[in-house]
Amino acid sequence: QQRIIAPTEVCATTQINTKFYRDVITGLRATSKYLQSKYFYDAAGDKLFQDIMECEDYYPFACELEIFMRQTAALASALAHPGGSFDLIELGAGDATKSGFLLQHLLQQGADFTYMPIDISRNVISQLEETLPATLPGLRMTGLNGEYFDMLRQAARLSNNRKVVLFLGSTLGNMTVHDTALFCQELREHLQPGDMALIGIDLKKHPKTILAAYNDREGITRKFNLNLLRRINRELHANFDLSAFEHYPTYDPETGSCKSYLVSRTDQEVEINGQEIIRFAKDEHIFMEISQKYTVSQMDQLAADASFKPAGQFFDHRKWF
Ligand code: AVI
Numbered sequence: 001q002q003r004i005i006a007p008t009e010v011c012a013t014t015q016i017n018t019k020f021y022r023d024v025i026t027g028l029r030a031t032s033k034y035l036q037s038k039y040f041y042d043a044a045g046d047k048l049f050q051d052i053m054e055c056e057d058y059y060p061f062a063c064e065l066e067i068f069m070r071q072t073a074a075l076a077s078a079l080a081h082p083g084g085s086f087d088l089i090e091l092g093a094g095d096a097t098k099s100g101f102l103l104q105h106l107l108q109q110g111a112d113f114t115y116m117p118i119d120i121s122r123n124v125i126s127q128l129e130e131t132l133p134a135t136l137p138g139l140r141m142t143g144l145n146g147e148y149f150d151m152l153r154q155a156a157r158l159s160n161n162r163k164v165v166l167f168l169g170s171t172l173g174n175m176t177v178h179d180t181a182l183f184c185q186e187l188r189e190h191l192q193p194g195d196m197a198l199i200g201i202d203l204k205k206h207p208k209t210i211l212a213a214y215n216d217r218e219g220i221t222r223k224f225n226l227n228l229l230r231r232i233n234r235e236l237h238a239n240f241d242l243s244a245f246e247h248y249p250t251y252d253p254e255t256g257s258c259k260s261y262l263v264s265r266t267d268q269e270v271e272i273n274g275q276e277i278i279r280f281a282k283d284e285h286i287f288m289e290i291s292q293k294y295t296v297s298q299m300d301q302l303a304a305d306a307s308f309k310p311a312g313q314f315f316d317h318r319k320w321f
Pocket of ligand 1: 052060169170171172173174213214221224289290291
């Protein structure tokens with residue numbers, strides 16, 4: 001009699017218990033699978049998003065940039081009150097490309113203000129602290145690294161100047177309409193009468209124009225979505241086969257919701273960190289991102305519902321943004 005004894009398998013899993021891990025598992029275990037688009041932005045995702053902003057089909061960046069370049073003086077006079085000091089607080093400042101035009105103009109006008117960029121990335125804040133004083137001599141600046149509302153609280157502790165909040169890039173569109181309403185209400189709670197918020201919103205327009213922005217001919221947005229699977233593979237020790245998922249963007253002109261999905265090309269199983277098996281049926285989707293589009297009156301209504309009073313609007317020449 002021969003007995004074959006197999007060595008007990010040594011399991012190479014390490015305990016991962018980050019918020020990223022928990023969010024991914026929750027999303028992929030859901031009956032209707034989803035991932036959160038805030039996780040798109042690892043180093044490769046940042047680079048792909050840069051490429052998206054430069055690509056011809058993705059119009060929102062160019063539209064908002066045009067507003068900041070061509071209407072700088074009008075923006076400055078809408079936001080800065082003559083003689084009054086204020087804090088210019090930018091949520092998710094990034095590299096401040098657009099707000100840089102405003103900062104430069106305000107400095108030239110001798111406005112009394114402190115620029116307070118807020119960003120979740122320590123790296124972004126350090127970069128701004130290094131580059132802006134060199135490019136904009138005389139700029140007073142306090143960088144705040146953390147979550148938006150925690151940092152708004154911090155800004156209020158640091159000074160009781162009038163506050164002007166910038167929230168650009170149509171980032172508000174990456175929330176559902178319901179969450180946007182909650183966000184506006186919370187933002188309002190951090191502000192006092194006389195304070196202002198300038199919010200960059202992408203508007204409803206021809207459905208084909210919108211869809212093309214999220215389905216660019218160069219395929220950058222496709223890579224941007226798939227990159228999140230690559231990130232999960234690397235950081236959470238998963239084995240997604242990227243070629244087994246198809247990028248599927250949609251735009252519904254009735255609701256203004258532009259949504260991106262990844263669709264499984266086959267029946268397949270994905271293992272995450274050696275301890276979770278996620279099963280996909282052929283044609284099953286993962287909801288990746290919403291980019292909500294609004295009309296001006298819908299935005300005015302959202303603002304009013306959160307106790308803001310619309311104080312002015314700025315459009316690019318095509319009135320797309
Ligand atoms: C950051 N955010 C406003 C972009 C958008 O338009 O929703 C992210 C993006 N997703 C695909 N392309 C760009």
